[in-house]
Amino acid sequence: MLFGCEGICLSLGGRQILSDIALEAKPGEILGLVGPNGAGKTSLFEVLCGRYTADQGQVTLEDHDITTLAFHRRARMGVARTYQSPVVPASLTVGETFRAARKSHKPYRSRHDAEWAARLTHLRVPWDTPATVLGAFDRRKLMLACLMLRGPKVLLMDEPASGLINAEIDELDLIIRRLVDEYGIGVVLIEHRLELLAAVADHCIVLDLGEVIASGTPRDVFDNPRVHEAYFEGVDA
Numbered sequence: 001m002l003f004g005c006e007g008i009c010l011s012l013g014g015r016q017i018l019s020d021i022a023l024e025a026k027p028g029e030i031l032g033l034v035g036p037n038g039a040g041k042t043s044l045f046e047v048l049c050g051r052y053t054a055d056q057g058q059v060t061l062e063d064h065d066i067t068t069l070a071f072h073r074r075a076r077m078g079v080a081r082t083y084q085s086p087v088v089p090a091s092l093t094v095g096e097t098f099r100a101a102r103k104s105h106k107p108y109r110s111r112h113d114a115e116w117a118a119r120l121t122h123l124r125v126p127w128d129t130p131a132t133v134l135g136a137f138d139r140r141k142l143m144l145a146c147l148m149l150r151g152p153k154v155l156l157m158d159e160p161a162s163g164l165i166n167a168e169i170d171e172l173d174l175i176i177r178r179l180v181d182e183y184g185i186g187v188v189l190i191e192h193r194l195e196l197l198a199a200v201a202d203h204c205i206v207l208d209l210g211e212v213i214a215s216g217t218p219r220d221v222f223d224n225p226r227v228h229e230a231y232f233e234g235v236d237a
Helices: 041-049 073-075 093-100 111-120 136-148 166-183 192-198 218-222 225-232
Strands: 001-012 014-027 028-034 056-061 079-082 154-156 186-190 203-208 209-217
Touching: 001 041, 014 041, 014 073, 014 154, 014 186, 014 209, 028 041, 028 166, 028 192, 041 056, 041 073, 041 079, 041 154, 041 186, 073 079, 073 225, 079 136, 093 111, 093 136, 111 136, 111 166, 136 166, 166 186, 166 192, 186 192, 192 218, 203 225, 209 218, 209 225
Parallel strands: 028 186, 028 203, 079 154, 154 186
Antiparallel strands: 001 014, 001 056, 203 209
């Protein structure tokens, strides 16, 4: 197993958020994480990346127990994460953002590495462009390119298609698939855009009220009556 968790339980403010959650991300595969708002998907990501500490359970990376490791230590071991909102540095250009990513920790990366990451994520903008004037998709590409500079082993992506049009979603599909197929990265993908999950996910897990209610291929999961009852009915797919 590349990356995963088992028996994860989490309470916040006296409320049970996650209950006995287990998942496994394999090298070169995409795991989709699905569920209605409030199901616990983002909270699970917070546990996996180290921003929240679970009440119970274990998180592992390549057979190493990383349950108690801090966010930055997991990042250096190869756990990368994107967020729903593609926030970029307010005062930096694209080139300066890349430089900050290259110099974030040793071993330092070269400008050549940054150029490779930009090509990998289809980021085609002048490097003297202020990062804050980029559109939503280019912001996502920039942040993803910066993460790729660190050679991640697993990538946690929180609704990467949010706010994108269909043509951009198709391009995002190609980018993610390349990261998986050519670089063997394991991807865990939270997404409400079912067309993206159906196109790229090898396996899906559905959460509802902090519990896993279904697991299987996208087709199996999307056809599951319990999933329809909890999530898909009333959601414009």
